[in-house]
Amino acid sequence: MELLKKYPKLFQWLFLLAVFFSLCFAIDVPETYKFIRGQAEFVKDPNQSTYTLFGKEVRYYAFDNFWRLPPLLGWLPIWINDSLFFLLNEWMPIEFWDSSIQEYKTRPLVLQITRNITSFMTFLIEFIREILLGGVETVVAFTSWNFVSSYPWAKLPGLPWTIVAAGAAILGYKLSGKGLSIFAGLVMVYISVFGQWKPSMQTLSFILVAAPLSFAFGLSLGIMAYKSKRVERALYPILLVMQTMPQYAVLVPAMVLFGIGDHAAVIITMVVAIPPMILLTLLGLRGVSPEVIEAGKMSGCNNWQLMFEVLIPTARRDILIGVNQVIMVCFSMAVISAFIGAKGLGWNLLLALNQLNIGLALEAGLCISLIAILLDKMSLAWANKQTDYFGNLTFFQRYKNTIFFGGAVLIGAILAFAGSFFFKEGFNYLFEVPHNKGISTADFWNKGVDWVWDTFFQTLKIFNTWLITEVLQPMRAMYLRMPAVATLVLVVGAGYIIGGIRSAFTVGGLALFIALSPWWDRALVTTYMATFGVIASCIIGSIVGTLCQQNKYTTNFMLAVCDIFQTFPSFVYLIPVMMLFGVTDTSVLIAVIVYATIPATRYTIEGLRSVPPALHDAATMSGVTKLQRLFKIEFPLAFPHMMLGLNQTIVFALFMVIIGAFIGTEDLGQYILKALSDKKGGGKGLVLGICVAFIGLIFDNLIRTWVEKRKKHLGID
Amino acid sequence: MIQQDKYLNKLKKLPEPVRQFGGLVTITVFIILSFGILNIYWGGGDELIRKMKIEEERIEKERKVNEVISSLPSGILVFFDGTDHYRLSKEQYEAVCNITKLIPQRAIMAAHFLNYEAYELYTINGNKIDDTFVKWDEEKNKCFAGYTVSGSNVGVNKAANINGEVLSFLSTGIDTRVYFIKNF
Numbered sequence: 082m083e084l085l086k087k088y089p090k091l092f093q094w095l096f097l098l099a100v101f102f103s104l105c106f107a108i109d110v111p112e113t114y115k116f117i118r119g120q121a122e123f124v125k126d127p128n129q130s131t132y133t134l135f136g137k138e139v140r141y142y143a144f145d146n147f148w149r150l151p152p153l154l155g156w157l158p159i160w161i162n163d164s165l166f167f168l169l170n171e172w173m174p175i176e177f178w179d180s181s182i183q184e185y186k187t188r189p190l191v192l193q194i195t196r197n198i199t200s201f202m203t204f205l206i207e208f209i210r211e212i213l214l215g216g217v218e219t220v221v222a223f224t225s226w227n228f229v230s231s232y233p234w235a236k237l238p239g240l241p242w243t244i245v246a247a248g249a250a251i252l253g254y255k256l257s258g259k260g261l262s263i264f265a266g267l268v269m270v271y272i273s274v275f276g277q278w279k280p281s282m283q284t285l286s287f288i289l290v291a292a293p294l295s296f297a298f299g300l301s302l303g304i305m306a307y308k309s310k311r312v313e314r315a316l317y318p319i320l321l322v323m324q325t326m327p328q329y330a331v332l333v334p335a336m337v338l339f340g341i342g343d344h345a346a347v348i349i350t351m352v353v354a355i356p357p358m359i360l361l362t363l364l365g366l367r368g369v370s371p372e373v374i375e376a377g378k379m380s381g382c383n384n385w386q387l388m389f390e391v392l393i394p395t396a397r398r399d400i401l402i403g404v405n406q407v408i409m410v411c412f413s414m415a416v417i418s419a420f421i422g423a424k425g426l427g428w429n430l431l432l433a434l435n436q437l438n439i440g441l442a443l444e445a446g447l448c449i450s451l452i453a454i455l456l457d458k459m460s461l462a463w464a465n466k467q468t469d470y471f472g473n474l475t476f477f478q479r480y481k482n483t484i485f486f487g488g489a490v491l492i493g494a495i496l497a498f499a500g501s502f503f504f505k506e507g508f509n510y511l512f513e514v515p516h517n518k519g520i521s522t523a524d525f526w527n528k529g530v531d532w533v534w535d536t537f538f539q540t541l542k543i544f545n546t547w548l549i550t551e552v553l554q555p556m557r558a559m560y561l562r563m564p565a566v567a568t569l570v571l572v573v574g575a576g577y578i579i580g581g582i583r584s585a586f587t588v589g590g591l592a593l594f595i596a597l598s599p600w601w602d603r604a605l606v607t608t609y610m611a612t613f614g615v616i617a618s619c620i621i622g623s624i625v626g627t628l629c630q631q632n633k634y635t636t637n638f639m640l641a642v643c644d645i646f647q648t649f650p651s652f653v654y655l656i657p658v659m660m661l662f663g664v665t666d667t668s669v670l671i672a673v674i675v676y677a678t679i680p681a682t683r684y685t686i687e688g689l690r691s692v693p694p695a696l697h698d699a700a701t702m703s704g705v706t707k708l709q710r711l712f713k714i715e716f717p718l719a720f721p722h723m724m725l726g727l728n729q730t731i732v733f734a735l736f737m738v739i740i741g742a743f744i745g746t747e748d749l750g751q752y753i754l755k756a757l758s759d760k761k762g763g764g765k766g767l768v769l770g771i772c773v774a775f776i777g778l779i780f781d782n783l784i785r786t787w788v789e790k791r792k793k794h795l796g797i798d
Numbered sequence: 799m800i801q802q803d804k805y806l807n808k809l810k811k812l813p814e815p816v817r818q819f820g821g822l823v824t825i826t827v828f829i830i831l832s833f834g835i836l837n838i839y840w841g842g843g844d845e846l847i848r849k850m851k852i853e854e855e856r857i858e859k860e861r862k863v864n865e866v867i868s869s870l871p872s873g874i875l876v877f878f879d880g881t882d883h884y885r886l887s888k889e890q891y892e893a894v895c896n897i898t899k900l901i902p903q904r905a906i907m908a909a910h911f912l913n914y915e916a917y918e919l920y921t922i923n924g925n926k927i928d929d930t931f932v933k934w935d936e937e938k939n940k941c942f943a944g945y946t947v948s949g950s951n952v953g954v955n956k957a958a959n960i961n962g963e964v965l966s967f968l969s970t971g972i973d974t975r976v977y978f979i980k981n982f
Contacts, residue, residue: 578818
């Protein structure tokens with residue numbers, strides 16, 4: 082009893098593990114159990130049992146319930162599908178005026194609304210695309226072809242790439258100085274001379290619609306949540322789920338509602354990009370000190386003025402970081418939404434990957450990454466830029482950027498004009514380098530891949546086989562060997578020990594949802610892949626982070642590297658691994674490890690940096706060695722922060738595992754991918770996405786609760 | 799009531815670690831019991847195992863059949879000496895007999911050659927046969943096949959049973975069929 086009082090948690094963990102393993106050993110794998118059979122895959126088999134709930138018949142393999150629970154939520158995807166069908170095809174038919182046939186037409190309300198949104202989005206995208214790609218079509222977008230044929234002067238050419246490159250460089254200079262200016266210019270030159278101009282502008286047009294709309298909605302909802310607790314409470318669960326929901330999963334229901342194409346991609350991007358904007362708006366507004374609010378009220382501000390003249394300008398930095406997040410999500414989605422027909426760089430990347438043309442994929446991927454880094458740096462520079470209200474500047478100083486841009490437009494136009502004489506036949510390269518007509522390094526990279534394969538084939542094969550047979554398969558078998566009851570006991574018990582009864586119920590509820598869905602086994606495979614990635618990432622991340630943190634320069638260098646890698650759209654990570662390991666599980670896992678190592682490294686560095694310098698000095702004064710200081714002082718104090726990194730690592734790993742389905746895995750991601758090509762896949766895709774989100778939320782809840790308690794315990798809250 | 803309060807007070811007075819441990823044990827027991835109750839209503843372990851075993855046996859049998867068929871060349875299969883056709887070994891002969899289900903029209907017509915009544919019935923009933931069988935006779939170590947021809951569908955109250963030793967089979971590459979029935 083004394084020992085129990087002394088080490089209460091240790092005893093609880095021991096008891097929990099003892100129960101878990103006893104259950105694992107006590108419950109045999111059913112003789113007829115096979116992984117592939119464990120799923121109720123909505124296929125008819127005379128061996129399946131059936132039940133009917135809410136009018137939906139669900140088929141499943143009735144195993145012993147201690148082993149696998151019946152999919153009592155199997156009706157949910159069917160019900161969602163039927164509801165969507167009912168909403169789109171039957172609910173509230175209303176008469177609408179169809180201008181194309183000049184008649185009233187009966188259509189269900191939701192269908193009409195979705196079609197209106199679709200045409201509005203399509204208009205916006207086309208409009209911006211025409212402006213970016215240019216010229217005469219832009220004028221047509223504003224007027225009509227009749228107008229252009231009546232007025233020949235309206236046949237304007239588009240903007241030459243030289244002007245856009247110069248414009249980007251000038252904007253970079255204005256925001257952050259020489260460094261960003263050179264980078265911006267080089268990025269634009271790169272995308273131009275490599276013939277990626279058109280797809281880049283297509284991607285940009287899609288982002289230029291999605292990002293401002295996401296910003297506007299996110300900001301409005303954030304303000305509403307700040308103003309009303311009720312709104313915040315209503316939004317909270319959605320925000321929570323959306324944080325861990327794989328972006329893939331959102332594609333499917335949105336596709337059912339809005340069809341395929343750029344417009345659907347914009348809507349999906351908004352769904353994914355709005356939550357971080359809401360969160361950062363809320364964070365920014367909450368961070369405004371009461372004194373500032375008081376000062377605003379004392380100055381006689383009304384509610385509107387207080388919000389838009391005091392609160393939002395004060396929270397400007399957080400809100401602009403929200404904008405930065407929105408842009409990053411948009412880029413990430415630019416690739417993923419290529420699955421539902423969004424044009425641009427993402428589409429080219431997907432096409433190249435499908436053809437296993439690594440060189441082309443690398444070019445497109447690099448292009449996306451460069452634009453993403455550029456916009457990331459620009460938006461961050463904008464967020465951090467302070468307006469100089471008191472500078473006594475001359476006319477030239479004040480307007481030098483505008484003047485330079487005017488000069489660039491003039492020179493660019495002259496160059497493009499001169500180019501039309503110089504490149505008489507073929508393409509005017511000083512105006513636009515057409516897609517696939519620019520410089521290409523694809524052959525070089527493809528030869529490189531061939532060389533890697535020729536030279537290291539045996540080594541890679543041996544490594545691949547070893548990893549799959551000795552590590553991955555046993556680990557997968559171990560996860561699948563866990564009976565449902567043992568897993569539930571472990572999850573709920575961990576919740577109870579870490580966060581008490583409330584936490585136990587939360588994580589238990591989330592786990593139960595997955596266990597009662599038809600995809601428990603697939604969820605276990607997803608968890609196994611993510612776990613493997615997380616373990617490897619944490620080991621690499623903590624070692625690299627700790628080593629780099631020993632020196633100021635290496636710290637800054639590593640943080641910069643993390644920044645850049647974090648900016649890459651997740652899909653891009655698949656390119657180099659496919660180059661090296663081909664289409665195997667190893668490729669997915671290596672991509673998971675690389676992707677998830679970023680937060681692990683970053684949070685290790687930041688955790689160690691968060692240790693107060695005073696403690697550092699005190700330890701040194703006490704005569705401890707470097708290693709003692711690291712293990713006895715820095716690590717224990719930095720551990721809560723590092724655990725937050727683990728949280729991020731898990732989310733990153735889960736995202737990448739799901740994206741890895743593109744290469745071919747057997748997890749939930751594969752089913753989401755299948756749902757994409759299924760006419761009735763909306764419900765399935767959504768429920769599968771929720772399952773992945775819930776896996777993330779279980780870990781999120783456990784880690785966050787532990788961190789909070791630990792911080793309180795260490796007095797660093 | 800007083801008794802209840804007494805126990806509750808006692809419980810509350812327990813040290814925190816003990817209460818937490820008790821809570822963990824309670825939760826664990828609760829989960830296991832819930833699964834047990836659920837198992838009563840939804841669990842179908844034994845039934846599924848029984849069904850699956852039958853299914854597995856069927857799949858295994860089918861696999862073996864496919865294996866046998868794919869090992870045979872297409873064409874006429876015999877088990878005796880003296881022909882140019884593929885000669886089956888004893889094991890193959892038995893296996894082919896067991897997997898063969900079809901008696902095609904060619905074999906029927908050949909068998910009718912010596913049974914005029916059966917031939918007539920077969921002609922008037924629109925070439926229909928009933929109750930076919932192909933089976934291995936353990937005692938004689940031979941394969942037998944047979945069928946019934948009746949005129950019941952055209953109002954003729956007559957029937958003829960034909961059966962005899964299967965002297966050859968036909969392998970189509972997809973399945974095997976009876977090629978010749980020796981009914982004399």
